[in-house]
Amino acid sequence: MPMQRMCQIVERGQLNPYAVTMTLAVGEELSRQISFGQFVHIRCGEGLLLRRPISICDWQEGLLRIVFEVRGEGTAWLAERKEGESLDVLGPLGRGFRLDRQGRYLLVGGGIGVPPLLSCAVGTAGRSTAVLGFRSADRAMLLGDFAARCAAVRVASDDGTIGVHGFVDGVAREVLEADRDFDAVLACGPKPMLKSVARVAKEFGVPCQVSMEERMGCGVGACLVCSCDMADGSRKHVCKDGPVFDAKEVDWDA
Ligand SMILES: Cc1cc2nc3c(=O)[nH]c(=O)nc-3n(C[C@H](O)[C@H](O)[C@H](O)COP(=O)(O)OP(=O)(O)OC[C@H]3O[C@@H](n4cnc5c(N)ncnc54)[C@H](O)[C@@H]3O)c2cc1C
Ligand code: FES
Structure with a gap:
């Protein structure tokens, strides 16, 4: 409550x-x-x-x-x-990530979508792998916190000033090519990033949960400000039904 x-x-x-x-x-x-x-x-x-x-x-x-x-x-x-x-x-x-503390997850965060994944890293103590993306080195954050709690951390940046020059979906693909034994991919960041990460997870047959961002009013399901289009044609409230959805549920072309 x-x-x-x-x-x-x-x-x-x-x-x-x-x-x-x-x-x-x-x-x-x-x-x-x-x-x-x-x-x-x-x-x-x-x-x-x-x-x-x-x-x-x-x-x-x-x-x-x-x-x-x-x-x-x-x-x-x-x-x-x-x-x-x-x-x-x-x-x-809201409804968050469905996470088993004994599980092993691939955490993929972009920009201000990185912080919510830290608790998932803490909760799975040393088993998860993080792929963190930033626009540039001066926007990087929480790298030490993730390094202390994850089995491995990979970093990417749009301009190449820190980590790999490129986007997180490319790095997530590299990780999954080497090892797809994850319980799920958990992703948080801008919608185009989530769409690309969901596509990569699907390609490797790994379940994917995404945390969606919409403008909000009430935050508790009482207005319609935060509605999000679903693949089955319905609309859901990001505040009450989400922010985390199964990637398969989301209409990525809306
Ligand atoms: C579930 C959820 C969790 C969030 N968690 C974080 C977080 O941990 N850290 C963080 O920095 N931000 C987070 N955000 C985004 C944050 O809520 C917005 O940046 C904030 O509401 C903007 O308010 P403002 O009054 O500063 O800006 P406004 O004046 O309201 O908006 C400034 C600009 O941002 C855009 N904008 C505002 N809200 C959103 C939104 N939700 N999605 C996309 N564009 C938006 C507006 O269209 C406008 O262009 C989260 C959003 C959601 C829905
Ligand atoms: S913010 Fe009002 S219904 Fe979601």
Whole structure:
């Protein structure tokens, strides 16, 4: 059951010039309910500004970590908050990754889609492999955190300034060519990236779950802002039915 509460920022930092990390004291009751790939809806701003969805990067007893980049007014307001201040948090929300802690996963993240996969790496302690993609070296983040929790980490960048010059789907293909013994590919990032990763996973016969991003209003299934087209012609709510879907469910050409 999602909870709404005021949560103190106990730690705030910068992972690179663009990405902010915050640890929030959410209380044990809330943190106990979290599962991999869920998100929180945070009130951003004092006025009529709506809440903004931010994925849960990691959590432990009573604490929850988020990582975000500034996109517009809401995230700019959030980035200005300081340690000791409190945020109005609603969560945990959504259906996340279906993950077996004993499993072995190929985690594929692009840009700000990288942070939500960290909890999956933590949850599968040393068994999963991560493929992380960034626009350029100055946007890379959490590489040490993934390295400490994964069997292997591969990095790619659009401009070649860090890791392999290219996209994550190409690197995911290389990993699967060498070893396709993964329980699933878990992917988070922009839709074109997810589409390419889903295609590669299908080619190698590995199940694939994708975390979709849509603009959100209420965050709890009460409006239609976040609807997403499904392969069977239906529309689902990213906030309530997702954000994580089986890649086979999604209409990739919508
Ligand atoms: C389930 C979910 C989890 C998310 N997790 C994270 C996270 O962990 N870290 C993070 O940095 N961001 C995350 N986002 C994206 C984040 O919610 C948006 O960047 C934020 O809502 C933008 O609000 P704003 O007021 O700053 O910008 P706005 O002024 O509302 O928008 C600025 C620009 O971003 C576009 N935009 C806004 N929201 C979205 C969206 N959801 N999808 C695509 N384009 C959008 C707008 O069209 C506009 O061009 C997540 C989104 C979803 C749906
Ligand atoms: S954001 Fe309102 S239904 Fe999903």
